[in-house]
Amino acid sequence: MLIRIRSRDGLERLQIDNPNITIAQLKTLIESQLRVPIHNQTLSTNQSLLIAKSPSEIAQFTDMFNSQTLISSLGITHGSIIFLSYDGERKIAGPQIRPAGFEGRKMTMDDLIAKQMRITRQENPNCELVSFDRDAANGFQHYVNETLAFGVKRGGFMYGTVSDEGKVEVNYIYEPPQQGNEHSLILLKDPDEERLVEAIALGLGMRRVGFIFSQTISQMKKDYTLSNKELLQAVELQGESDLKEWVTVMVKLEVNEDGGADVHFEAFQMSDQCVKLFRDGWFVTEIGADDDPKLSKMKKDVVVGGKDTKEVDNDFFLVVVKILDHQGPLSSTFPVENRNTMITMKTLKNHLDRTKNLSFVKRISDFHVLLLLARFLDVNSDVPALAGCVHAQATIPEGYQILIDSMAASG
Incomplete structure (x- = not known):
C-alpha cells in the first residue's frame, strides 16, 4: 500500500508492502526511502506537529511514540497521511510531489536543496558567556578610541580558556599585522610571529578563543548590527576554528542620553547554520559597492519567513552572548605589538x-x-x-x- 508523509519539505510517498507493520518498522522504511535517520524522526497523525518549534512542544506528540504499536491499530491505511518532524538537513531521495512554483518544469537537485534550506534563528549560543580581563579590554578600546578615534577599523585575536560549562575567559588580545580603513579590515599573515604566539599560549595553558574588532564612527548611523563584510570575516574565522565556543566581539561607539558617545562591547557567535552555509559555499563573498551592508547575499535561493530569497538579514545569523569581566592572571601594561609605536x-x-x-x-x-x-x-x-x-x-x-x-x- 501507499501512504503519504508530510514534513516541512512537502508531501512524499512511502511504499509499504505489509499493512500490519509496527511503528519501528515504519521508521526503518522512512529512513531507507526518505533518508531521515530513525533517531531524528518524530511521527504523528496530528498535523499540528509541523508547527511545533521547541523540543518540548514536539515531545507532546506521543500517539506514535510506542515503537511496537501496529500502524493499522492507529487507523493508518492506504492513502493515509502521517506527519513527520526531524532535525537537520537532508537530500530528498527521489521524485516527489512538486512544491508550488515548480509546476510545468523539471526540478533539479539544486532546486530541491534550495527549497529545503530554511534560514532560522539560533536561540542559544554554544557558550555560556564570555568574560573579559578588564585591562586587556580597556587596552584595546583605549587605543581604538584615543589613537584611532574610531576612524579606522582594528582587530585582534582573543586568547584565554574555556570551562567545562562553556564559559569563555579572555585574558589577553594579540593584534596581528593588519591593514584597516574606514570600511574594511585585512588581517595579514605572519607565520613566524604566529608560531611564537601559539607557543606562548601553550605555555600559559590558554588558546585562541575568538576574534575582536572595532566598528568605525561612520557606522554609528547604520541600521545593522554587523555589516555583510564583517559577518563574512567573522564566520570565516569561526569556521576555521575547531572551538564550538568561539566568540566574536564588536567594539563600537554609541550615542548616550546626553548626546555624547560611550564605548560598548557586544559579543556574538555566528549560528551553526551560518557556519555550515559558509563552509558549503552558499555565501556570495564579493561585496559590491551598491550592496546593502545589512544583507548577506546567497548564491542560491533560501527560505526566509516562508519566502524564497537570495538576500538574508545579517541578524538571522547572529547569536548574542552575555558579557562579564574579571581580573585575569596577566598584566596589560606593556606596549602592544603591530601598532604605530616602535617596541625596542x-x-x-x-x-x-x-x-x-x-x-x-x-x-x-x-x-x-x-x-x-x-x-x-x-x-x-x-x-x-x-x-x-x-x-x-x-x-x-x-x-x-x-x-x-x-x-x-x-x-
Whole structure:
C-alpha cells in the first residue's frame, strides 16, 4: 500500500508492502526511502506537529511514540497521511510531489536543496558567556578610541580558556599585522610571529578563543548590527576554528542620553547554520559597492519567513552572548605589538625598571612582554618553558633572568 508523509519539505510517498507493520518498522522504511535517520524522526497523525518549534512542544506528540504499536491499530491505511518532524538537513531521495512554483518544469537537485534550506534563528549560543580581563579590554578600546578615534577599523585575536560549562575567559588580545580603513579590515599573515604566539599560549595553558574588532564612527548611523563584510570575516574565522565556543566581539561607539558617545562591547557567535552555509559555499563573498551592508547575499535561493530569497538579514545569523569581566592572571601594561609605536629593548628596560619592586615572574607576566622576548628565544623549548613559569607563577630560572636583563641593558 501507499501512504503519504508530510514534513516541512512537502508531501512524499512511502511504499509499504505489509499493512500490519509496527511503528519501528515504519521508521526503518522512512529512513531507507526518505533518508531521515530513525533517531531524528518524530511521527504523528496530528498535523499540528509541523508547527511545533521547541523540543518540548514536539515531545507532546506521543500517539506514535510506542515503537511496537501496529500502524493499522492507529487507523493508518492506504492513502493515509502521517506527519513527520526531524532535525537537520537532508537530500530528498527521489521524485516527489512538486512544491508550488515548480509546476510545468523539471526540478533539479539544486532546486530541491534550495527549497529545503530554511534560514532560522539560533536561540542559544554554544557558550555560556564570555568574560573579559578588564585591562586587556580597556587596552584595546583605549587605543581604538584615543589613537584611532574610531576612524579606522582594528582587530585582534582573543586568547584565554574555556570551562567545562562553556564559559569563555579572555585574558589577553594579540593584534596581528593588519591593514584597516574606514570600511574594511585585512588581517595579514605572519607565520613566524604566529608560531611564537601559539607557543606562548601553550605555555600559559590558554588558546585562541575568538576574534575582536572595532566598528568605525561612520557606522554609528547604520541600521545593522554587523555589516555583510564583517559577518563574512567573522564566520570565516569561526569556521576555521575547531572551538564550538568561539566568540566574536564588536567594539563600537554609541550615542548616550546626553548626546555624547560611550564605548560598548557586544559579543556574538555566528549560528551553526551560518557556519555550515559558509563552509558549503552558499555565501556570495564579493561585496559590491551598491550592496546593502545589512544583507548577506546567497548564491542560491533560501527560505526566509516562508519566502524564497537570495538576500538574508545579517541578524538571522547572529547569536548574542552575555558579557562579564574579571581580573585575569596577566598584566596589560606593556606596549602592544603591530601598532604605530616602535617596541625596542629600551621599551623593555623601561618596563623592567618601572616594575622592579615586583618579583621577576610578575615583571614578565604580560603577553606582550613575552612576545618580545620570544623573538630571541627558541620557539620549541624556551618560549613554552618561560611562559610555563608565568602560568605557574614559579621562579624564573637564573639563566633566563640574566638573559632578559642583558637584553634590556642593550637598549
